[in-house]
Amino acid sequence: MVYNIQYDPKALKQLKKLDKSIALLILDGIEEFASNPVLTKIKKLKTPFDGAYRLRICDYRVVFYQEDNLMLISKIAHRKDVYI
Numbered sequence: 001m002v003y004n005i006q007y008d009p010k011a012l013k014q015l016k017k018l019d020k021s022i023a024l025l026i027l028d029g030i031e032e033f034a035s036n037p038v039l040t041k042i043k044k045l046k047t048p049f050d051g052a053y054r055l056r057i058c059d060y061r062v063v064f065y066q067e068d069n070l071m072l073i074s075k076i077a078h079r080k081d082v083y084i
Helices: 009-017 020-035
Strands: 004-007 042-044 053-057 060-067 070-078
Touching: 004 009, 004 020, 009 020, 009 070, 020 053, 020 060, 020 070
Parallel strands: 004 070
Antiparallel strands: 042 053, 053 060, 060 070
16 A cells, blocks of 8 residues: 655644754655555554554654555654654
């Protein structure tokens, strides 16, 4: 299954604040997962992100929701800040 990617405006803001090389690495990781989803790369989250999934890319986490073939990116942050 291939996912269509949609970004929440807050996630885009968070992505723009990152260093350009890290942002490109994260975008490449998201694209790679969306085109070839490997379930071992994600984890279903519990409170406070009920129904969300986490994708690990180096020290950064991408929190997203999925519906059918849509991947809605809701948060992008460093691992120490993402769950706050």
